Amino acid sequence: MTTAFDPAAEPFEDSRRLTGCNFHFAGTGAGLEAAPGLAFDDATLARWRGNIAAARTALGWPDGEVVVRRHRSGVSLAFAAPLDQLYAATEVNEWAWWNAVSFSPGGRRENQEQGRHYHAPGHAAAWDIDSAMHTLRALAAAEANPALVALQAAATAHGLPCLPDDDEVSIGAGAGSRTWPVDALPDPASIDWPALHAIPTALVTGSNGKTTTVRLLAAMARAHGWHTAHSCTDGVFFDGRALESGDYSGPTGARTALRQPQAQAAVLETARGGMLRRGLALCHADVAVVTNVSADHFGEYGVHDLDDLAAAKLTIARAIGDDGLLVLNGDDTVLRRQAETLACPVGWFVQDFDASLPVAHRVRGGATCGVRNGRLLLSDGSAEHDLGAIEAMPLTLGGRAGYNVANAAGAALAARALGISPEAIAETLARFGSGHDDNPGRLQHWRLGALDVYVDYAHNPDGLLGLLHAVGADRRDGRLAVILGHAGNREDADLRAVAATAAGFGPELVVLKDIGGYERGRASGDIARIMREALLEAGVADAAIETRLDEVEAARRPLEWARDGDLVVLPVHELGARAKVVALLDTLRAIDWRPGMPLPQDQEQV
Numbered sequence: 001m002t003t004a005f006d007p008a009a010e011p012f013e014d015s016r017r018l019t020g021c022n023f024h025f026a027g028t029g030a031g032l033e034a035a036p037g038l039a040f041d042d043a044t045l046a047r048w049r050g051n052i053a054a055a056r057t058a059l060g061w062p063d064g065e066v067v068v069r070r071h072r073s074g075v076s077l078a079f080a081a082p083l084d085q086l087y088a089a090t091e092v093n094e095w096a097w098w099n100a101v102s103f104s105p106g107g108r109r110e111n112q113e114q115g116r117h118y119h120a121p122g123h124a125a126a127w128d129i130d131s132a133m134h135t136l137r138a139l140a141a142a143e144a145n146p147a148l149v150a151l152q153a154a155a156t157a158h159g160l161p162c163l164p165d166d167d168e169v170s171i172g173a174g175a176g177s178r179t180w181p182v183d184a185l186p187d188p189a190s191i192d193w194p195a196l197h198a199i200p201t202a203l204v205t206g207s208n209g210k211t212t213t214v215r216l217l218a219a220m221a222r223a224h225g226w227h228t229a230h231s232c233t234d235g236v237f238f239d240g241r242a243l244e245s246g247d248y249s250g251p252t253g254a255r256t257a258l259r260q261p262q263a264q265a266a267v268l269e270t271a272r273g274g275m276l277r278r279g280l281a282l283c284h285a286d287v288a289v290v291t292n293v294s295a296d297h298f299g300e301y302g303v304h305d306l307d308d309l310a311a312a313k314l315t316i317a318r319a320i321g322d323d324g325l326l327v328l329n330g331d332d333t334v335l336r337r338q339a340e341t342l343a344c345p346v347g348w349f350v351q352d353f354d355a356s357l358p359v360a361h362r363v364r365g366g367a368t369c370g371v372r373n374g375r376l377l378l379s380d381g382s383a384e385h386d387l388g389a390i391e392a393m394p395l396t397l398g399g400r401a402g403y404n405v406a407n408a409a410g411a412a413l414a415a416r417a418l419g420i421s422p423e424a425i426a427e428t429l430a431r432f433g434s435g436h437d438d439n440p441g442r443l444q445h446w447r448l449g450a451l452d453v454y455v456d457y458a459h460n461p462d463g464l465l466g467l468l469h470a471v472g473a474d475r476r477d478g479r480l481a482v483i484l485g486h487a488g489n490r491e492d493a494d495l496r497a498v499a500a501t502a503a504g505f506g507p508e509l510v511v512l513k514d515i516g517g518y519e520r521g522r523a524s525g526d527i528a529r530i531m532r533e534a535l536l537e538a539g540v541a542d543a544a545i546e547t548r549l550d551e552v553e554a555a556r557r558p559l560e561w562a563r564d565g566d567l568v569v570l571p572v573h574e575l576g577a578r579a580k581v582v583a584l585l586d587t588l589r590a591i592d593w594r595p596g597m598p599l600p601q602d603q604e605q606v
Contacts, residue, residue, distance in 0.1 A: 250274025
């Protein structure tokens with residue numbers, strides 16, 4: 001279905017460089033998302049393909065992948081291009097699509113009927129092909145960096161990772177790496193290649209549990225004796241010490257971790273957004289983990305359902321060779337189905353070690369991890385290892401946090417694939433989660449008198465459902481308070497689903513909030529309004545719903561309201577807000593605060 005929109009609008013909503021192995025192909029290139037509602041037909045797409053071929057010939061670029069991916073909201077268009085000319089490649093893609101939409105009869109006719117007329121004064125798209133090629137040649141020549149291409153080719157020939165960005169280029173990783181300014185690259189013949197090497201590296205993605213799995217796997221690597229760098233939604237860390245703060249779950253975080261000069265191992269959170277926007281920072285890893293796939297982030301980059309989302313997250317499979325291992329959640333039906341098309345080695349983690357999938361996989365010599373008789377067992381293909389009682393692992397809340405049982409199993413399987421000893425894995429599982437610094441912002445617990453307070457990052461229906469079950473919201477004796485909010489780049493249906501999940505537990509108080517810096521195009525209060533409507537429709541009383549758009553103020557409100565015996569659940573998402581909430585809760589515990597007492601007003605404490 002097509003819809004009318006501003007005639008001055010561009011025929012695409014996103015155009016970007018693909019700087020590594022990506023959703024569409026294994027290599028660098030450019031990607032473009034057609035504007036939603038734009039009319040096009042097979043002739044339009046054929047013209048775009050022809051334009052890409054013409055540009056490659058004019059620019060002297062080699063042939064390579066050309067991808068047309070139709071989806072519910074339009075089409076994604078991508079093609080492979082040289083590593084050193086990716087900005088020019090985006091210009092090529094934009095021109096090719098402008099030209100195709102403007103001159104293909106079917107697309108032009110329907111767009112004109114809808115009031116769309118594409119003209120781009122000053123843009124290559126407005127010109128005939130000869131004029132466009134003249135400009136595109138100049139752009140490509142200005143960007144070309146033959147020294148970068150030669151360095152990457154030499155690194156590949158030596159079997160080493162090459163990590164370029166706009167400012168620097170690294171060869172090798174961690175303690176085996178060296179970095180140069182991108183405008184002062186060495187002659188490959190001058191490099192001491194034997195001094196460079198890779199380090200054991202794991203990639204972790206999934207809808208829920210990524211950061212917990214990254215932290216747990218990094219702790220296992222440290223217990224094994226490796227100096228370990230890791231990157232996640234909280235920052236970049238070396239041996240547990242913060243180097244950068246913020247969301248570093250994309251390629252920038254990965255490069256920062258891999259460039260730590262003392263690192264002997266790296267664990268890299270690899271979020272969906274970074275893979276779709278740029279691709280992988282690293283196109284070869286020893287192990288990769290997909291924790292699970294659940295409804296989230298629909299509507300972006302042509303991802304509209306669970307199969308689309310799983311395919312996007314399985315981009316990390318491109319980094320796994322015959323000597324690596326892709327660790328997948330065997331209890332996830334979508335991952336099980338899509339794994340049938342993968343060529344790389346797979347290991348399965350499951351809740352039931354003796355279910356049919358892991359049993360059959362072990363018969364074939366495959367690696368599995370799961371629970372038998374309350375104990376976590378790991379089979380690495382050559383031996384079976386007992387990693388301890390689930391109830392004794394702090395991360396699992398006595399076995400009640402089923403999603404953390406899964407995270408523990410996935411991390412254990414990945415750790416073994418990296419070469420970490422079973423003893424180091426078991427020792428880590430026996431202690432990880434016992435301290436607040438182990439897994440900040442994830443299932444953190446404070447007992448204040450007879451009040452239980454949990455801080456977590458749950459941000460989608462499955463995550464919130466698992467959290468509320470784990471903390472006993474469905475078997476509580478007292479009242480339940482929960483705060484709710486979301487990033488603005490989710491569809492309205494996603495916001496309503498989160499609210500409906502909370503409503504299913506019959507909360508006596510729901511406080512709605514914004515997430516500062518994550519509005520992403522929505523007006524302040526818009527998310528709270530949508531969630532309020534969903535809560536009311538699900539039967540939550542109007543008097544039980546309050547709005548405090550500031551995330552810290554939203555977290556304070558349930559504490560002011562609470563009494564002994566209540567349960568307060570605080571999904572807090574923005575890093576600065578979480579630090580203030582955690583500081584407040586630590587202060588309350590230190591002063592022996594009890595429900596009904598005034599909260600401290602010192603803003604330095606909150």
